[in-house]
Amino acid sequence: MPRKTVNTSDDALMQQIRLGDHHAFAKLVDRHLNALHGFAQRILGNSADADDIVQETFLRVWHKASQWQPKQAKFSTWLHSITHNLCIDFHRRDKGKTVDITDVELISPHQPTDSRQQEDVAVQVEAALQQLPESQRSAIILCHYQYMSNREAAETLGISISALESLMARGRRKLKKILQSQSADLLGDF
Amino acid sequence: MNKKQTRKMMITIERFSQLLDAYGGDAKRWPLEERAAALKLLEVSSEAHHLQQSALTLDNLLNRIPISSPTTALRNHIIAKIQKSTKPTKDAWQWLVEWLLGTTTLEHVLRPAFALALPLLLGITIGLNLTALPEIDEQQWVFEDEINLLALGPLE
Known part of the structure; x- marks a missing residue:
């Protein structure tokens, strides 16, 4: 059956x-x-x-x-x-x-330039994300990638919604700062 | 729409900026209770629009991080580990609570009711059986008393 x-x-x-x-x-x-x-x-x-x-x-x-x-x-x-x-x-x-962006081999010599550039950006963003404190990274991942509502994400982390917002705001600010220091072209006029 | 509802639908540029700082520029990620008001502000404010575009730049970068899917081997490995295992473990307290309260909504109602009714039924049954005992006539009592006295032997 x-x-x-x-x-x-x-x-x-x-x-x-x-x-x-x-x-x-x-x-x-x-x-x-x-x-x-x-x-x-x-x-x-x-x-x-x-x-x-x-x-x-x-x-x-x-x-x-x-x-x-x-x-x-x-x-x-x-x-x-x-x-x-x-x-x-x-x-x-x-x-x-931890992943250090300076240790990462950004360019592979056998790849076409466009594809290499795309990969460079992805590696830089990934490395920047890994540089965030764990709580900020988790908050951003839950809301951005897992598409959780603020209530669900806060429950998952065992914190209040305002604490979650604060973690995400600080995390995103830090991400911008790291990425801008890596490459000004990446973010344009923030 | 009354005044209260209209006020509820409003959002300041400061709060809008806070939303973008926290949740990014994609409206799908904004809190449901503030989304309508934020979208309304976007329609009329060029400043809000500019702030959103800036937040979307970081969103787009975040979306570039590739992710590898889990392999079928991992899926099969997890399932295989469970196949070897027996039933999920329960401690004594959980077992007792589950036994008393059940696992479904219907059981949540019926089981405690049954558990409460059981001693009551038992009491009624015992009570009825005691009152239904056959009555012993007086002659038999006297005879039993004599037997008991004989068993004790002659008193000195």
């Missing part, structure tokens, strides 16, 4: 996971893997570490399914907060491994 997990909500899937339903878990992974991996990748700055964090996040979802309280928060917010906490722990363990 086919399982009724095709259009099931996250909350309903979690109820099934609590009972040990592997198919519901697979459905949940398929639904959130991309977004969560992107989130971890942007916080950590690389895909390999993001793989480990995302894997650990989903294992926690499985083992802690009974702790999920649907009325307290949206499932994706809970999921992001688990990933965020794991990323913070990872950073604490792995302190010092």
Whole structure:
């Protein structure tokens, strides 16, 4: 008999996971893997570490399914907060491994100029993002890339909406400053 | 539209600038409750328009950061790890709460009601059974008293 997990909500899937339903878990992974991996990748700055964090996040979802309280928060917010906490722990363990823009090989000699320039910009912006304090970076990533509402992002980080706005404003200001110091052409007249 | 609603629909250029500083230039990311007012201001204020363009420059740069998608191998690895595992773990307290309150809305109502009704039903049943015990006639009481006295033996 086919399982009724095709259009099931996250909350309903979690109820099934609590009972040990592997198919519901697979459905949940398929639904959130991309977004969560992107989130971890942007916080950590690389895909390999993001793989480990995302894997650990989903294992926690499985083992802690009974702790999920649907009325307290949206499932994706809970999921992001688990990933965020794991990323913070990872950073604490792995302190010092930050990307320095001066260490990055910006130009590969075998690429066409336009493509190289595009890549240069991407590398510079990525490096600038990694230079932000973790809290500012997370706030920007949640609202800019994950398209979370201010309420959801604030819940994920466990802070108020005004604190979230303050983090994002300071983060964006710092980003502009870093990028302007790298290359004035990049930002034009800010 | 009344005055209260009109005031609610208004936003100052200072607040608009704060919104851009925090959320960037894309209206989709602005807080829902202020979005309509901010868009209205954009229609009439050239200063607001200029501020938005500036914020969009940084947004566009942020959008240039490439992101690699998770591999199918990662997805399969996560699922495989769970297949080996048994049911999600529960501590004793969670087990008790779940047993008492259930997991669905219907169970949230029925289970506590049943848990409360159970001792009541049990009390009524025991009470009814006690009153229904067969009555012992007086002759039998006297006979039982004599047996008991004999069992104690002669008093010195």
